[in-house]
Amino acid sequence: MINLTIDNQKVAIEEGSTILDAAQIVGAKIPTLCYLKEINVIGACRICMVEVQGARTFVPACVAPVAEGMVVRTNTPSVIKARKLVLELILSDHPMECLTCVRNQNCELQTLAEEFGISEIRFDGAKTEYPIDDSSPALIRDPRKCVLCRRCISVCTNVQTVQALAAENRGFDTLIAPAFNDKLADMECVQCGQCSLVCPTGAIVEKDDVDKVWAALADPKKHVLVQTAPATRVQLGEAVGAEPGSIFTGQMVAGLRRLGFDKVFDTDFTADLTILEEGNELLQRVTQGGTLPMITSCSPGWIKFCEHFYPDLLDHLSTCKSPQQMFGALAKTYYAKKEGVDPADIYSVSIMPCTAKKYECQRPEMFSSGYQDVDVVLTSRELGRMFKQAGLDCSNLPEEEYDAPLGISTGAGEIFGASGGVMEAALRTVYEVVTGQTLESVDFEVCRGLTGVKEATVQVGDLPVKVAITNGLGNARKVLDKIRAGEADYHFIEVMTCPGGCIGGGGSPIPTNTNIRLKRIDATYTEDERMVLRKSHENPAVTALYEEFLEKPLGHKSHKLLHTHYTPRGVNK
Amino acid sequence: MAECACNCGEDELTKQLDKIIDPYRGQPGGLIQVLTKSQELIGYLPKWVQVRIAEGLGVSLQEVYGVVTFYAFFSLIPRGRHKLSVCAGTACYVKGMKTLIKSLRDVIGVKPGQTTPDSRFTLEIVRCIGACGLAPAMIVDGKDVHGRIEPEQIPEILEQYA
Structure with missing residues (x-):
């Protein structure tokens, strides 16, 4: 341990720590701007300068290591004057x-x-x-x-x-x-x-698309429906001022209805559907000798990453569209027919923790209903702004339920929002479908958490299923390089683009950091536990969808509406 | 997207470039050496060269471009046959480097960083060349030092470089 003094307070801290770390222990708040814990530690902006006794100049606290006997002052008049100068120069x-x-x-x-x-x-x-x-x-x-x-x-x-x-x-x-x-x-x-x-x-x-949604809501000819991604219910609270980890599912539904959406549906529904399609695709690949490992395809940033950097591995991707796009394709076909609405009049909005979803919905493959399947995507941040504009006080809204049938979901759909969630949801279903036995516990703890690459072997009947789960594309790269080198013997890999999964997506409320990610993950599993149904294949609306419309997983209609293909893109083109 | 005017596919220049890259293949640390040698070969570093270097060394084009644009030594545009490097060190600066630049501009018609349309001269500003006693000073082609330059001497100096 290193002993030093900060603002006349004695502090002991591990060797290798910075002055900034030590200052936090004694409650001295040193301002930072360029610093981002564990990610950007470069001492560029100089706003964190402090005075160190005997040092020739001020030192940047975010990068300066502590030393034995060091005497630091974080808030002398000259330090504050220097920080103001830095700020003025930036401004x-x-x-x-x-x-x-x-x-x-x-x-x-x-x-x-x-x-x-x-x-x-x-x-x-x-x-x-x-x-x-x-x-x-x-x-x-x-x-x-x-x-x-x-x-x-x-x-x-x-x-x-x-x-x-x-x-x-x-x-x-x-x-x-x-x-x-x-x-x-x-x-x-x-x-x-x-x-x-x-x-x-x-x-x-x-890119702010809020005005497009207001315009659609103002158009009496439009049947405006909305789907909400799993992660949004554990994010919206923050976007409107609540504490991280707040669950705002029912309030979000109520608020969306008050904004004037004709139907409030849930991406969790098509997350359940994804499990049936993707689970069957996996079983087909395993039994019929398809390309393995199969990799999930829910995360559009990951898809684009694979297309650019690993175009040779595109066959490993599940052909399933993401839940957002499955929803979009069904809304303008199955739902339109069932409800008797002209799909041309449907305006399909989705609320996502994600910026890449805005890109995904415009991909040329995403017009399988004959129209753009999802018309516009709002991030959690934009929805927060829309609620503010509308004067909706989320904390005081009564909780309401999603509309049927595309709003009916299970806990398995809900956990899609956290890293490992797609895998866990798939395991819940694949296990029961393959073995015909009921799982004693649906909780696959091994899938959960922020670890960059998680690996597990799950016994499903006679088959030991080897799985890997990655979050953050740098971690995906590690597993992909193993596949390229022929060293990966997994059956199934879940890749989520963003650290922590969708709950830490690029469209999340700001700030998003490790601590906040963990709180959103906790909230996600709390939501899962609150659900009556926790396995995708038990979703009655999904069963009805197959009976009334799709017929069977991987069937002809599924192929047309729910599956897609990918484009090798390369880099530096 | 290689915007190479010389049909670079299997072109001799590309082969020579690859010879420069080969010893550093997969080694990001060799970037500056490769860029330096590539510029010696081609005279400047157009996009197709940077892309080839990025892919050869296994670094992003962003990183290559960042290094190329950081160092004044590297050029994105074709260089002239003769490089006029005007010193902007402290001594030269106070002894009339700005006037020198203006006079050069009047004669050759281009700004620092530019090359004359006939590809004869590239004008650039460099940091102290260590010839403070000769301020204001200019180095031509990295070797000929011209010191205490008066504006009227400029045409005479330039005449030596065809």
Whole structure:
């Protein structure tokens, strides 16, 4: 242990820790901007400067290691003066558009300016002028608002291993962008939006489609229906000011109804359906010698990642569409017919914790109903804004139930939102279907949690089923490289693009960090336990869907509506 | 998307480029050496070269481009036959480097970072070249140092470089 003094408080901490870590123990809050725990620790912005006795200059607390006998002062007048200077310099090249910025009141730079009482900027110099890149259906880059903290680069390069962004040029001309300032839409960016989740300002944000939804709701000819992704019910609370881990399922349904949606349905329903299609596909591959391991296909960022970086492994992907797109295809066919609505009049909205879903719904394969199957995707953040605009106080809304039939679901559908959830849901069904026996416990704890790569062998009848579960694309890469090398003997792999799974998706409320992810995961399994039905094959609405419409899993209609194909894309094209 | 004007498919230049890349294949650490040698070969680093290097070394194009644009030494545009490097170190700066640049611009018609349309000169600004006693100074083609330059001497100096 290293002993030091911070603001006259004695503190002991493990060797290798930083001054910032030590300060947290004694309750000294050191401001940070570029720092992002475990992801971006580079000491770039200098807002965390502190005074260390005997040091020649101020030192950045986020990267400076503690030393025995060190005497640190975090808040002397000269430290505060220096921090204000740093802030003023950053702000001198920042467009003062706070009132019209999507990150208004949820911006780390704005918060710092407020905390430090910045009332004027003494430096009136040149401003960086770069065009906004709104080429992507999911994300908007506005480099003018960038503070060059490099969090987006770190998360894209180290966590997701996509490397769509890098720092170009130097000094005042530094620009965080794809090479040759290419458009995000035209390169290997997978649209996962993790960059938008970590950006301290509004330099990378989701493309806001709220107005499209308001317009549809205002159109009396439109039959506007909505599906809500599993993770959204454990996120919406945060987006409207509640504590992380709050479950707002019934309130969200009530609120959506008050916004004027004609039907409030649930992606959990098609998550259950996915299990039946994907589970049968797995059994077919195992028994008929198909490509193994089979890999899940629910996560559109992962699909795009595989198309760009592992096009040789596309045969391993399940051909199942994601639950969102299965829902979209059924809403404008099965539901339209059942309800007697012209599919041309249906406007299908989905609420997702995800930016890549905005991209997915526009893919050319996603028109199997004869129309764009899902018309528009809103992230949890956008839905939060819509609720605020409408003056809906979620905490005080009475809980309501989803509409039938596309709103009926099980706990298995619900856990799709957390890393390991798709695998657990699949195991619950595959086990019972194959063995004909009832599971003693539906809880497959081995699937759960934030570990990057989880592996397990589950005995299903005579077959020991080997599975792997990854979250975060950097972890997916580890398993994919094993497949490439012929060293993977798994049957089934679940890949989720974002760390923690969809509950940590790029469209999640900001902030999203490890602690908050864990709370959302807990909430997800709490929801699962609250459900009467917890296995996808017990969903009565899914059974009815097969009886009335699809006939059987992997049948002709399923093939047409619920399955898809992929496009090898490569990189640097 | 290689925007190579020389039909690079199996072209001689590509073969030579691959010879530069080969010893570093799969080694991201060799990036700067490869870029340096590639620029020596081709004169500058167009997109197709950067893509080939990125794929050869196993790094992202973003990383390659980031390094290329960080160092003033690397160029994204074709260079002229002669490189005019005007020193912008402190001594040269105070002794009239700005006037020198303006005079050069008046004569050759391009700004720093640009190449004349006849590909004769590329004008660039460099950090201190260590010839402070000769300020304001300029190095041509990385070897000929011209010091205490007066604007009227410029045409005479440039005449030496066809």
